Amino acid sequence: MEHKKRRGILERLNAGEVVVGDGGYVMQLERRGYVKAGHWTPEAAVEHPEAVRQLHKEFLRAGADVIQTFTFYCSDDKLELSGNVTTITGAQINDAACNLAGEVANEGGALVAGGVSQTPCYLKTNSETEVKAIFKKQMDYFLQKDIDFFIVEFFEHVEEAVWAVEVLKSSRKPVAATLCIAPQGDMNGVPPGECAVRLVKAGADIVGINCHLDPLTGVRTVKMMKEGLEKAGLRAHLMVQPLGFHTPECNIGGYVSLPEFPFALETRAMTRWDVHKYAREAYKAGIRYIGGCCGFEPYHIRAIAEELSAERGFLPPGSEKHGLWGAALEFHTKPWVRARARREYWENLLPASGRPKCPSMATPADGYQND
Structure with a gap:
C-alpha cells in the first residue's frame, strides 16, 4: 500500500495516527566502523555519507515515518572535546546531515526531524545564556534546510531540555522533547511527571523518553509523564524512543553504567518479538509516536510497523x-x-542466551541506586 502523503507531525498526531520513528545511528554506525565509540559524534555524515544514507534508507523501508538528522552531539563544544573541530565543523555536519535525511525522506513521504542533544557546556558552566546560544546556532542551521520539526533528545537534566525547547520554539516549528531518564527522574531527582510539565510549559508539543533504558521501562516512565500532565491540566502528545537492549537492573544511570557498555551489549539485544510487545504496550498507554534509539536496528523498526499495521492501515515495504x-x-x-x-x-x-556462564543480570557501576 502506498505510503501516506507528507503531512506535518502534529497533523498526524492530532488525527490519532501512529507515527513510527526511526532507530539508532551512532551505535549502529560504530559497529559498522564509521563512528568513534565514547565520543559518538556524527562526523560520518561528512566523511561517509553513503553509510548514513544507507541506514536512513533501511529505516524508511522498515516503516519509519520520520527520518532524524544524524546530528547527535553536534554542538561545537562537544566536537571540540572529541578532537574533530579542527577538521570538520558543526556547520558542515549539520548541512550534510540535513541533506542526507531530506533526500531519503523524500523517497517515501517521511518527515525530517532535526535532532538537538545535550551539551558539555551545561555541566561546565550552567550558563543559560551560553547554552541557549549553542542551541540557537544549531537551530539556525536546520532552518536553512527547512526541516519539518525538532527533536530535543538525550537530555539528562530537564533544566537544559527546557532551555532547548524555549530556543527551538522561536522557530515556530513543532518541538518534541525527550529525556534519557529513569522512572526515578532526571539526574537532579526531578520526577518524570514534573519534567513533562516543565517541558510543556516551555512550549514542547510532544514529550517523552529516549535512550538509556529498555523499552518497557521507557513506556513506564512515559506513563508517569502522562500522569503528571493530567494532574497539571496540561496536554501534549507522547513519544518513546528507548534502547534496543534489555536493562532489567533499571538503575538511574541507564545502560552506560552496565559492564557490557559499549562493546558487549549484543548479549542484551531485543528480539523483534520483544519489540512487538513493546509497540503494543506503548500504543495501549496512549503513546502515538513510537520509535527507537541505540540498539534499534531496521528490523526492530519493522517490528513496530508490523505490530501496528492494522492501526496504520498498511505494511512497510520491508515486510514484503x-x-x-x-x-x-x-x-x-x-x-x-x-x-x-x-x-x-x-x-x-x-x-536462550547460549552462554553457559551467562549471569541473568549484572551489577551496574558507580554510585547509582537500583530500584
Whole structure:
C-alpha cells in the first residue's frame, strides 16, 4: 500500500495516527566502523555519507515515518572535546546531515526531524545564556534546510531540555522533547511527571523518553509523564524512543553504567518479538509516536510497523519478503521449522542466551541506586 502523503507531525498526531520513528545511528554506525565509540559524534555524515544514507534508507523501508538528522552531539563544544573541530565543523555536519535525511525522506513521504542533544557546556558552566546560544546556532542551521520539526533528545537534566525547547520554539516549528531518564527522574531527582510539565510549559508539543533504558521501562516512565500532565491540566502528545537492549537492573544511570557498555551489549539485544510487545504496550498507554534509539536496528523498526499495521492501515515495504509472524517459514524444507510460522510460537518463546556462564543480570557501576 502506498505510503501516506507528507503531512506535518502534529497533523498526524492530532488525527490519532501512529507515527513510527526511526532507530539508532551512532551505535549502529560504530559497529559498522564509521563512528568513534565514547565520543559518538556524527562526523560520518561528512566523511561517509553513503553509510548514513544507507541506514536512513533501511529505516524508511522498515516503516519509519520520520527520518532524524544524524546530528547527535553536534554542538561545537562537544566536537571540540572529541578532537574533530579542527577538521570538520558543526556547520558542515549539520548541512550534510540535513541533506542526507531530506533526500531519503523524500523517497517515501517521511518527515525530517532535526535532532538537538545535550551539551558539555551545561555541566561546565550552567550558563543559560551560553547554552541557549549553542542551541540557537544549531537551530539556525536546520532552518536553512527547512526541516519539518525538532527533536530535543538525550537530555539528562530537564533544566537544559527546557532551555532547548524555549530556543527551538522561536522557530515556530513543532518541538518534541525527550529525556534519557529513569522512572526515578532526571539526574537532579526531578520526577518524570514534573519534567513533562516543565517541558510543556516551555512550549514542547510532544514529550517523552529516549535512550538509556529498555523499552518497557521507557513506556513506564512515559506513563508517569502522562500522569503528571493530567494532574497539571496540561496536554501534549507522547513519544518513546528507548534502547534496543534489555536493562532489567533499571538503575538511574541507564545502560552506560552496565559492564557490557559499549562493546558487549549484543548479549542484551531485543528480539523483534520483544519489540512487538513493546509497540503494543506503548500504543495501549496512549503513546502515538513510537520509535527507537541505540540498539534499534531496521528490523526492530519493522517490528513496530508490523505490530501496528492494522492501526496504520498498511505494511512497510520491508515486510514484503517474509510476511507477518514468520509466515515465510511455511515454505521451509524442515517440518519443525515450518511449524514456527505462527504467532503463538514466537509470542511464547523464551529465548536462550547460549552462554553457559551467562549471569541473568549484572551489577551496574558507580554510585547509582537500583530500584
